[in-house]
Amino acid sequence: MQMQTQTSKFSERLYESSKMIWEQSHRHPFLEELKAGTLDPAKFIFYLKQDYIYLIDYAKMFAYGSIKATDLQTMGKFSELCHSILNVEMGLHRQYAERFGVTQEELERTEPSPTTIAYTKYLLDVAAHGSLAEVAAAVLPCMWSYREIGVLFAAAGPGVMDHSLYRDWVLMYSSDEFGELTDWCIGIMDQLADGLPEQELAKLEQHFIMASKLEYMFWDMAYRLKGWPV
Numbered sequence: 001m002q003m004q005t006q007t008s009k010f011s012e013r014l015y016e017s018s019k020m021i022w023e024q025s026h027r028h029p030f031l032e033e034l035k036a037g038t039l040d041p042a043k044f045i046f047y048l049k050q051d052y053i054y055l056i057d058y059a060k061m062f063a064y065g066s067i068k069a070t071d072l073q074t075m076g077k078f079s080e081l082c083h084s085i086l087n088v089e090m091g092l093h094r095q096y097a098e099r100f101g102v103t104q105e106e107l108e109r110t111e112p113s114p115t116t117i118a119y120t121k122y123l124l125d126v127a128a129h130g131s132l133a134e135v136a137a138a139v140l141p142c143m144w145s146y147r148e149i150g151v152l153f154a155a156a157g158p159g160v161m162d163h164s165l166y167r168d169w170v171l172m173y174s175s176d177e178f179g180e181l182t183d184w185c186i187g188i189m190d191q192l193a194d195g196l197p198e199q200e201l202a203k204l205e206q207h208f209i210m211a212s213k214l215e216y217m218f219w220d221m222a223y224r225l226k227g228w229p230v
C-alpha cells in the first residue's frame with residue numbers, strides 16, 4: 001500500500017499505477033506507425049469509426065459528471081467537457097470520415113466491437129453506480145493519455161506532422177484547449193480524492209488502471225481490425 005504524504009498528489013499515484021501500461025501503448029505498432037506517418041489508413045478508419053461510437057458513451061460520462069456534481073462550477077465544467085466531445089472532437093471525426101467518403105450516418109451505424117463494448121459499458125457502469133470521484137478516475141486515463149500522446153507526437157517532428165490526415169488528429173490532442181480540459185480533470189480528481197480513506201482511493205486506482213488497459217486494447221483492436229469473430 002502506497003502512503004499518501006502531504007505533498008504527493010493522488011493523480012501522481014494514479015499516473016504511477018498505470019505508467020507501464022501507457023508505455024506499452026506508446027510502443028504499440030498502431031501508435032508507432034501513426035507517429036511515423038506510415039499507418040495504414042484502413043486501420044485509422046477502423047479506429048475512427050469505433051472511436052466515434054465510443055465518444056457517444058464517453059460524452060455521457062461527462063453528463064453523469066454534471067448530474068453527480070454538487071456545485072455549479074463543477075457542473076458547468078463537466079457540461080463544457082460533454083459539449084467539447086460532442087461538437088469538437090466528434091466534429092473532427094465527421095470531417096475525417098468525409099475525406100474518406102464515409103458519411104455521418106455510416107459512422108453512427110458502426111457496430112461496436114467487443115473491445116468498444118467492454119470499454120464503454122465498463123465506463124457507464126462506473127457512472128451509473130459510482131461516485132463523482134469514480135467517474136473522474138474512470139475518464140481520466142482517456143483524456144490524460146491522449147494529451148500525452150498528442151504532445152509527444154507534436155514534438156516528434158516529421159512523420160505524423162507531415163501527414164495530411166493524421167496531422168489534424170495530433171493538433172487536436174496537443175492543443176492548449178484539450179490540455180486545459182485535461183488539467184482541469186486532473187485537478188478535480190485531486191480535490192475529490194482529498195481526505196478519502198485508502199479503501200476508496202484503491203477503488204479509484206482500480207478504475208484508472210482498468211481504463212488504461214482498455215485504452216491499450218482499443219489501439220490493439222484497431223491495429224488488428226478486430227471486430228466480431230462470428
Ligand SMILES: Cc1ncc(CO)c(N)n1
Pocket residue numbers: 051054055089141142143146215218
Ligand atoms: C478510446 C478513446 N480514448 C480517449 C479519447 C480522448 O478523448 C478518445 N477519443 N478515444
